[in-house]
Amino acid sequence: MHLISALFVGLLFGVGLIVAGMTDPAKVQGFLDLAGAWDPSLALVMAGAIAVAWLAFRLAARRPVALLGGPMRLPTSRDLDRRLVLGSLAFGAGWGLAGFCPGPALASLATGGVKPVLFVSAMLVGMGLFELLQPRPATAAAPQRGTPV
Numbered sequence: 001m002h003l004i005s006a007l008f009v010g011l012l013f014g015v016g017l018i019v020a021g022m023t024d025p026a027k028v029q030g031f032l033d034l035a036g037a038w039d040p041s042l043a044l045v046m047a048g049a050i051a052v053a054w055l056a057f058r059l060a061a062r063r064p065v066a067l068l069g070g071p072m073r074l075p076t077s078r079d080l081d082r083r084l085v086l087g088s089l090a091f092g093a094g095w096g097l098a099g100f101c102p103g104p105a106l107a108s109l110a111t112g113g114v115k116p117v118l119f120v121s122a123m124l125v126g127m128g129l130f131e132l133l134q135p136r137p138a139t140a141a142a143p144q145r146g147t148p149v
Contacts, residue, residue: 002068002070013103014103014106014107014110015107017103017104017107018107018110020042020045021041021042021045022042022045022103022104022107023100023104023105023108023116024099025098025099025115027039027041027042027099028095028099028100028104029099032095032096057074060072060074061074098115100116100119102123105123106120
């Protein structure tokens with residue numbers, strides 16, 4: 001049931017991105033072009049998404065378990081650290097240059113165009129490099145036999 005739900009929600013999200021125009025790099029870049037021919041339509045898409053997410057998080061915070069019975073795992077951290085700020089800047093720069101961000105890029109793969117394939121390929125390479133280069137936190141060693149826990 002979890003896989004079917006995930007598939008349905010992912011398809012619904014992808015269709016929403018397509019209908020909203022988020023998969024059109026020219027429309028996205030027009031939104032980001034504040035000094036030129038600015039297209040404010042995506043601001044409405046973002047405002048709608050923020051409103052829906054805000055409501056969903058408020059409702060989810062009141063529930064002990066998720067709709068499908070699993071544990072409710074809501075984010076708890078409110079820290080703004082260097083990694084978050086630099087990652088946000090890199091994300092925004094990439095979005096502005098390419099006109100894609102990960103969700104719309106994946107939805108755009110359905111069009112069969114070369115640009116989404118190149119973007120998603122570069123995104124996967126970047127994710128792989130991050131995994132290779134990111135230092136892992138030290139894990140606690142398993143207690144020795146006979147050692148009090």
